[in-house]
Amino acid sequence: MVTSGRECEVLVVGAGPVGLMLAGELRLAGVEVMVVDRLSGPTSESRASTLHARTMELLDNRGLLDRFGALPNDVMGHLSGIPLSLDLDTPYPGQWKVPQSRTEAILGAWAGDLGAHVQRGCELVGLTERAGVVEAAVTGPAGTATVRAGYVVGCDGEDSTVRRLAGIDFPGHGTRRRMIRADVTGIDIPNRRFQRLPAGLAIAARSADGVTRVMVHVFGRSDTGREEPPGFADVCADWHAVTGEDISGGTPVWVNAFGDACRLAARYRKGRVLLAGDAAHRQMPVGGQALNLGLHDAVNLGWKLAAVVRGRAPEHLLQTYHDERHAVGVRVLTGIDAQATLLLGGPEVEPLREVLAELSAYEPARRHLAATISGLDVRYGTAGDDQSLLGARLPPVTLRTAAGPTTSAQLLRDGRGLLLIPGSEPDRLARLRRAARAWRTCVRVVVAEATPALPDPVLVRPDGHVAWTAPEGTTGLTDALERWFGPPSSDHLTKGTTMNRLAGKTALVTGASRGIGRAIAVRLAAEGALVAVHYSTRAEAAGEVVETIEKDGGRAFAVRAELGVPGDVHELFLALEEGLKERTGETRLDILVNNAGQMGGVAPEETTSEQFDRLVAVNAKAPFFIIQRAARNLVAGGRIINISSGLTRFANPSEIAYAMTKGAVEQLSLHFAKHLAPRGITVNSVAPGITRNGNPVFDIPEAVEQMAQLSAFQRVGEPEDVADVVAFLASPDSRWVTGAFLDATGGTLLG
Structure with a gap:
């Protein structure tokens, strides 16, 4: 039931296939969406029963x-x-072939599984747009309620109330000729496929359940201005006039008519109100193109609207929805209008x-x-070079990745973009990864060999269309990423930033050559800190982290020390102090992040004493003695952040020993917090959950999808998600937080 004062980020009006497809697309991106429909229940009619190839690809x-x-x-x-x-x-x-009622049921279940709220028996009766919000008046069984939404999308059919209330023009022509049709049981007539007889056109098709769909048009009949629905008697009369057959003994399941009206909304967007599906275009459903056209609208709009609503992209991204889909609408409706003339x-x-x-x-x-x-x-946004994929949909391809085989369809299932890189030389691959790093939360980077082969890297939008491709180099990639996915997530932290909360500070991040440690190092450097990038064996990777930081105007240097072995802390601080002295003239340390760790991944009954000792040495012993040694260098007001794990709060039997060591890290934080508080040094622990860390399992879409279900946000964590938390604890803003445990698992297993 809709209640007054209800708020949502997007209100979708119309719970047909288009509205439900849009709701699912929005929920994939975490947008709060409510769907209202004037009907009390899903339709039992199956007017649109044809899905075309592109729609099947999108569903895949x-x-x-x-x-x-x-x-x-x-x-x-x-x-x-x-x-x-x-x-x-x-x-x-x-x-x-699939009945519309079934399509609607499947899309409704999908959107519902993703968390969309569908309210039936509720009719939109008023729209008022104010600054930053649309107030929608909705009537239902309990009366009229006001829903406040950031955006409203009309998916409410050719007689769209949303379109009317928004004052959007709907130019074109009305019905001039029409076909009447019915699903009928209890008749036995020959199947007919567009049979043109002297008196008119007849179509008949009997399905496996014994229902026969009949459609009929009498040549020369004008239906201009005729909008009343036909009855079964009209169907029988016209069928007899055209074919000479009597079907009046049958029982109609439903009867309706469709005409050759052709109208296209003057604009698909007006302020915070948008249109999709038949609300944006009215056409004769010849060849089944109408439903498919509407579903394509929904997929084009969903990710764009979500990016704007979530603050990832500027509002002008929504203009591309109108520009792209209105142009498609013009072309498709022109073709359908011509087909209607030739058909009728x-x-x-x-x-x-x-x-x-x-x-x-x-x-x-x-x-x-x-x-x-x-x-x-x-093909969007290009004149159309048949030899280039730019603007066209990415043809479905089979991919061979380091983690095993997959498909382009599987990689698009989470609704994010895709930077697909065919086998490339290491230098170019590194440049492409660096260029896309700031968009990692909304664009997946995958290196794979494709069949059929892709000669060049391609940036694919969530709707499957190619937004960038280049035969060599990375020219234009960042421009394309920013155009379609908004500013880089670290835009406020890159060269030229005004946010220098850590300017003049020094930081040591252990285990910083990859994953979470790398993201933390990059983030602290972007905020102005000089960062010591610790590594154990991955010298090349650590060097690449330093190069990335310096390329963006930051300062960093690499330090090597194998942790968990005798002399580890001594070796680490020799290199650290040498690097600090060389760059600052002193060995002062402001920030210490104990991130380095080692996973277990061994069943408890198979864990050896040596494996256990190694986990303790790296994960618990090393952080203790690093803090002990760092106390000499840490200045008043210093910050210590210890990276724990969500596994201290939820169980995984294969990681018992690992979880024990991370539990020790949390105790380390608690007790050192009290010990160092008199010096103004804060000590806190951060517990990441399932976070992309370079493990090949994150290149397997099915595995990622399963892991994402454990989070309240229905996605896996990105290293940058954790880095943001650490950056706060490293900043002056966290001065009143110490001895704390911060859950950074994205609400894993909240229930």
Whole structure:
């Protein structure tokens, strides 16, 4: 039930397939979304029953095809009733038949599983946009309530209330001719596929459950201004007039009509109100293009609106939704209008139909027409170089990664972008990774060999379209990333920043050559600290961290020491003090981050004494003596941050010994906090959860998806998520926090 004062980030009006697809897309990005629909329950009608190739690809990109199961497929489609092969380079050529009611149910379950709230029996009756918010008046069983939303999206059909209340023009023409149709039981008539008879057009198809769908149009009949719904008697009369068959003894399941009206919203966005699906375009559903067009709207809009709502991207990103989808709407509706004329026209259109049939026999023409109908021809923001993928959808490819085989569809299932790099020389690979690092929370970087081969790296948007590609170098990559995914997450911390909270400070980060330690080092340096990047064996990786920091205008140097062995702390501080002295003239230390650690990953019954001792030595003993030794260098007001683990709060039997050592780290923080407090030194512990750390398992989409379910935010952690917490504890802002345990697991296993 909708109550007054209810707030949400996005209100979607209309719980049909388009609205539910959009709700799922928004929830993938963590946006709070509510869906309202005037109907009290899901539709039982199955008006739109055709899914085209591009829609099947998009459903695969979200992992939804398994929910549909096996679907009837026919590679033969039609153009105004003229047979046309839809065989194209896609795993899903042709037309796939599924009742709209089933599509709606599957998308509704998906959106619901992701946390979307669907309120039925609630009708929108008013919209008022104020600064930064839209107030929507919604009537329901309990009366009228006001919902405050950051944005409202109308997915409420061709008679859209959202469009009307927003005052968006809907130019075009109304119905001039129409077909009436019905699903009927208890009749036995021949199947007909666009049979043109002297009096009109007849279509009949009997499904496996014994229901026959009939569609009929009488040539020469004008339906201008005729909007009243037909009855079953009208269907029977027209069917008899065209075919001579009597179907009046059957029982109608449902009856309706669709006309050749063609209208396109003047704009898909007005302020904080947007349109998608039939709310944005009204067209005759010839060839099943209408539903597919609307679902493509939803996938194009969802990730963009989410990026704006979550503050990752500026609002002008939403303008690209109008620019891209309105242009597609113009092209598709122009084609559908022409098809409607050829389909419903009488003898006068026969010569043109014959010419079109002859043209479609030529392979280039057939492929062009098939791609247009299937939605595979869409290319955004480019004039269209057929030899380049830029702007086009990424064709589905099979990938071989270091972690094993996968597909491009699997890599897009979490709704993030994808930087896909085919086998590349190490220098270029490193440059590409560095360029994309600041967008790691919204763009996945994957190195893989593709089949069919991809000659160049590609940046793929969450909707599957290629936003950047280059034959060599990284030219334009950061521009493309910023255009489509917003400013880099560390934009406020890079060269030229005004946030220098740690200017003049020195920091030591252990285990800083990769993963969380690397992110912490980069973040502290970006805030102005001189960072000692500790490593044990990965000298090249540590050097790359230093290079990254210095490239962004920061200061850093590498120090080597193997922890957990005799003399480890002595070796570490010899190198640290030498580096500090060389760069600052003194050995003063302001910040110590004990991050270095070693996982166990061994069942308790298989853990040896040597393995246990090694874990204790690296994870617990080394931090104790590092703090003991660092106390000589730490100045008043210094900061110590010890990296613990979420495994001290939830169980994993394969990590019992590891969890014990991290529990010791938390006790270390607590007691050293009291010991060092008289000097104004704070000591705290931070416990990451499941966080990308370079382990190959994070390149396996199914594994990442399973791990993401453990977090309240439905994603795995990024090293930068933890680095942000550490940066706070290292800053003057944390002066009143000591002896604390900070859970940085993203709400893992909250229940």
